[in-house]
Amino acid sequence: MVPVLELRNVSKSFSATAALKDMNLSILPGEVHAIVGENGAGKSTLIKIMTGVHQPDTGEILVDGHARHLPSPQDAQAAGIAAIYQEPMVFPDLDVAENIFVSNRAKGTWMRWGELYTEADRIVQQLGVTLDVRRAASGLTLAEQQTVEIARALSLNVKILIMDEPTASLSAHEVARLLAIARALKERGVAVIYISHRLDEIFKVADRVTVIRDGQHISTRPIADVTEQGMVRDMVGRAIDAFAMKQAANPHGPVLLSVENLGRAGVFQGISFDLSQGEILCLAGLVGARRTDVALALFGIAPATEGRVTLAGQAVAITTPRQAMDLGIAYVSEDRRKLGLAMPMPIFANISLASLGKLLRAFGLIDRRAETAMAETYRNQLAIKSADVRAEVGKLSGGNQQKVMLAKWLETRPRVLIFDEPTRGIDVGAKAEVHNIIRDLARQGVAVLVISSDLPEVLALADRVLVMREGRQAGLVPIAQASQERIIGLAAGQGERSAA
């Protein structure tokens, strides 16, 4: 069988750094081909080369057995290659239907809006999603935006669909649906290149798995010949213990943060929990359960409108992030681009951003040397992979950006640390590192709140699990009684149904 896409000895360097070295890859029609690798292994560069964003320095790309030059994303699209990215790429001002058909040349010169809406509706329904196709994309959740992107690719009748961390922000049943879509595409003869850190998904959907490391091809095997341990070993070049489920809660100190009936009108309500020093509380739930909104309320970005918050015995009303920070609350957000990091700024400036007060010298000048030293400490401690703390944060991989953001908040010496999807889009190796950091912090007495959609992660980290459903508290489960089934059951409203 002629591969639908083939890369031969492709190399690509950025300034002095080699991102890809003699990469070989061959994708067969109608297969789901998983590509795995650690942060910085070269996956992003690989995708960008396949989609025409970057051009290889050497080597060649073959589509259907013919050498093709892909100087731009348009050309890649014309060759039948489309991609869905980790950060969804939608046009906030355009409505859903137009987002789907925005680059569809087959649609002719004139816009026939009626037809457009009908067809968009059909495609969205094929995905099994309810979505008003006349809505502007600006109000969509990340999961909905991704649906739009998938619909866009579907409408283009692509031969090769690259999915870059497609499930990172999806809830369990959305993941299942996406995997079903991937299989359906495969039936129609579309090759799916599936990039994910969630190994369980790969075993569910992939036909073959390619592991890359340090910009090089390590192995390509049929899924039947792959074991989880083998794959992880190939990825990191050493064996790693897959994180085990926590058996019992860690010992912890007195209650630090107490939340009673917290709510924000029209968003969420009735959230109550105590969080002790050294405790890790995980907020679980499906996408749309409003978990992030609880975090935003506690951090003062979208303040609560009802309920009581007590911190170290004192009643507090948190209405601004500044106030939250002064109280010792820090929030490591999910959306690094929007809430967390100043992408064009260097690493050191991002780390010091929330604690500039400490670095001030006479006349309000910043002590550059102390600032750099501070950044260096974290670079070593958190193993941020960058030669220089002066590097632009936007140029780092997702996992390293996450570490920079964490460093920024650690420097504020928080008493309460809120993590929102801390390992979203991060590979297995880095994930374990982040988990260790979180556990360390708890051991040092920090009260930790983790929002996570990744159930194995929740079970590995949490002392207790608070499950939310549609803006309400569905249950608060000690780790000893928690299981994947129980949490999903609460999140999906199973308990309610049986009670009714």
Place this chain on the structure above:
Amino acid sequence: MKMKMISGLMLGAGALAGLMGSAVRAEPIQATPGQEVNAVLLPKFLGILPFDQANRGAQEAAAELGSTGKLQYIGPTPENSAAGQIEMLTTATTQKQHVVMLSNNAGDQIAPAAEAAAAAGTKVVTWDSPIPSGKGESFFVAQVDFGSIGVVMADMVYDLTGGAGEFAVLSASPDASNQNAWIEAMKTTLATHAKYKDLKLDDVVYGNDQSEESYNKALGLVDKYPNLKVIMAPTTVGIVAASKAMQDENLCDKVKVSGLGLPAEMVSYTLNGCAPEFALWSFVDLGYLTYYASYMLATGAIKGEVGEQIHAGRMGDYTIEADPGREGARRILMGPFTVYNKDNVEAAAK
């Protein structure tokens, strides 16, 4: 004894100087041709006709005087007028130009630069539009006496209304010092002479020397004052825009336009009756006289003091006098100006 003699001598010298002074007044100072005067003619901005005409006059005078130095005509672009003028004046100072002839568009903002120029030996002579405070300026070559402009404006309204009726003024900008002075002078004239008692000034509006704004303001006046007979626009941009507006809206029979305008721009409106009468001085002459006076100042023939009388080539004799409009400042008054109508406008427009 000796002391007495000296003081006597000094007294004598003083008397002699006084005598000589009066002698000078009778006999205008002549320029010495062929000297090196590096001069800059700095208009409000480049690219419009009146300033170009002034340059023509200045070049004519420079050729006549046979200056061995250079006369440069430089200026800012329209959108950068005030800042550009200040910058160019400063540059001229550092280049050790002998004299800068300035039609000021920067108000008193330019005064520090002018004072610095004067301190560094670069004389600043203003023409067309002075520095309001007079700071840094040697003297101002005034096109006309502001008081007499007031009379001429009042007279033109008188002619066009037949002696009675309502009119309004369309001026340049609210902070244009020459226009404001002229309008004040016109108001004084209207108030003090019985001849004008039946003329009623309805309003003063400003078109900011922009065609579209002046055009809209002119129509606004017509709508606001149904009995309006004359729009008096003492600005070359305003008068053309107002004339075109009346023509476009078929209002020329009802409302006449007058003011200060360039014959070349006004000829069609004068001939078709939209603007039967308007006035202007010669910018060529203004440039000529300004150069003559500046040359003599730069060569030291005059000091720029009140009472000094100069002979300015083909234009005859002029005297430096105190500027009645600006305390402590001096001026040379050119005058007079020409009133244009259908009989002489075509010849002037050529």
Place this chain on the structure above:
Amino acid sequence: MIRALHPQTLRLIALGLALLAVVLFFSTQIDNYLSPRMFNRISTSAAVVLPVAVGQAIVVITRNIDLSMGSIMGVVAYMVGEALVLWPGLNPALVILMAMGLGAIAGSINGILVAWGRVPSIIVTLGTLALFRTFLVEHGNARTITADALPRWLVDLPQMSLLSLGGLDLRVTVALALAACLIVGLALSRLRPARKFYAVGSNPDAALMAGINSARVVFLAFVISGALAGLGGFIFLAKFGNITVVAGMGFELKAVAAVVVGGVSIMGGSGTMLGVLIGTVLVDTIDNSLTRLPWLSEFWRDALLGILIMAAVTVDTLASRSLNRLKRRGGE
């Protein structure tokens, strides 16, 4: 009923309400305000700004700005006037094409520098604002284009009407401006390639990923804005007849004001030509009405103009917010 309406449509309704409020206010203050004469005054005055505002809107939709439009207008008005002085027999249609062509050439300079030179548009067009004006000063050499040197048809154009209903004129210049607005409006909502202006302005990264050639789209936006500034220059020439180097100065800001009031997002990606039309008319109505307000002194006019524009925008925002709330309530 309100539920079926698109947010954009609600926005336009709100803007229309703001315009209505302004007109009603002035009709109580100015005698004989709701008259055909007032309609003609405002329509002809807005006709000069409208093409420029439409061009500016396209550029703003792509998340850029064109500050050189006034200078382009001036250059075009002057050069077209010059051509007509030399060749008075030129066909009117050809003259309009020439005006738009010259404008497009100037716009393409902006476009190349912004799209491929990767220089921020505010810097590029601030530069060309001065550059085009300087070119005009050099080229014009202090000669004024005067109305009497222009062909009769052009001088008479501002008073020509396509049709007249009880004193309400549809003047040719107004029709020209409206045609430009309508054509661009239709293209932006109906023509698939034109939707790329919105896509590029809405999310440039996503546009790249979606296979849209952003550079070409941005370039095109500047070419069109140049061409429309050229059309504005032609109307300017016809209306004022007398063209000096200051022609068109400040129109870029009038256009930006009209565009922003008309609901085009300065962050790019959204805005309609109907909004730009209403925005232009709204700003121009306020401006022209204030000059006719009997009790208002000249010195307060500019301040009041600013206050009223802000008030209109506030009315518009509040109205569209409450309409949206109504819509949401209707949806439940």
